[in-house]
Amino acid sequence: MSTSPAAPSTEPAAPAAYPVGSSPQPAVVVDVWADVVCPWCYLAKRRLRLAIDAWDRPHEVLLRHRAFELDPAAPVSRRGHGLTVAAYLGEKYGGGEEAGRAMSSRVAEIAAQDGLRMDLDAAVHANSFDAHRLVALAREMGGPALEDAALERMFSAHFAEGLAIDDHDVLLRCAAEAGLDERRVAAVLADDTYAEHVHADESEAREIGVTGVPFAVANNRLSVGGAQSVEVYLALLRQAARPA
Template structure:
């Protein structure tokens, strides 16, 4: 496989990225995928579709429970496990200029935020959905905002350019719940249990937050697979 053969291929690439808005490695993967697409020989032939997935759909809404405390409970009361998990995520993200403020980050149910990401995709396509995902992730990890609080979601959505009345209507209903569930069901049908998870052209897949070079190799491999 060569850079030249990737450049000469006429294959259009659809890249699906399943992620959870409260998964630190999903934020890392999103940034690295974007960097890989920009470095690819034919970036305009790549469509990135951000897909929804909840790692823990049963997380209660509200409560302002610190993420560190939530991880301690999940891991049998061992606070050191949560501390090490957060420290490792921060270390991985440092190279991507992402900042996690674990002293402020609070546990959140991501379902409603995922629904608003689906709304953003319908209103403004991939670019607006990407902006919404980025804003929610930044709010959760860097600003200590509760992205399951409807007032917070309303404000963050307005900052992204979403219509405020439309956001209010979605949050007051179950609109786009089916979009989120469909994404999750499709992922589970492929055996996905964690995020991030990337699929290119429905057959080449990688899991976890890979390097930019890995994502670039995935793109080039798909581009040359049918040549």
């Protein structure tokens, strides 16, 4: 989990790994490095969408998910037999499961104020690599809209439903519910397709100095880290839309 600076900052960023899309070019392209098991990333996704909708040019914004694993070495939990998030936090930061629950409850309270339901007592600490691969598949199959739907479904499955999002049966069901073709999803899960997309995103994150998520880069020149307010994200969009 990352801390949040007060306002957008100018920071160099490498070109995005994904093509911008069809002509005409959007006025603002926002690349957001995030992990589907990061509650602040879920919160940032909601607030950034609200900021886009509040801007007077929402259709000129292209939002793109960039993969980032907070714990690449996390064991695959498979069907929820791993640690709960609360137990994991208690192990990582000390204080045991009770301390982990206290940390989780604070995040859940903030999320609830933004209309997001998080049941972190039930959430399972999971490896997010395959979920990121399926979000990449969604972008290829249906562009930003399907990518967003897949990402939202992964967040909801993990935070609201206590599902093990590294279990392939769970991933297959969630991806299908988001609108992906089940046969394509099954084929991707059967091999390492889109692994290079995840690795490329993470490599670029290291190159531009990203150490925590969420981290948003607008038009490859303005960046802001942490789960910012809607107002800060709106300021980011407006600033990015101005000529450099």
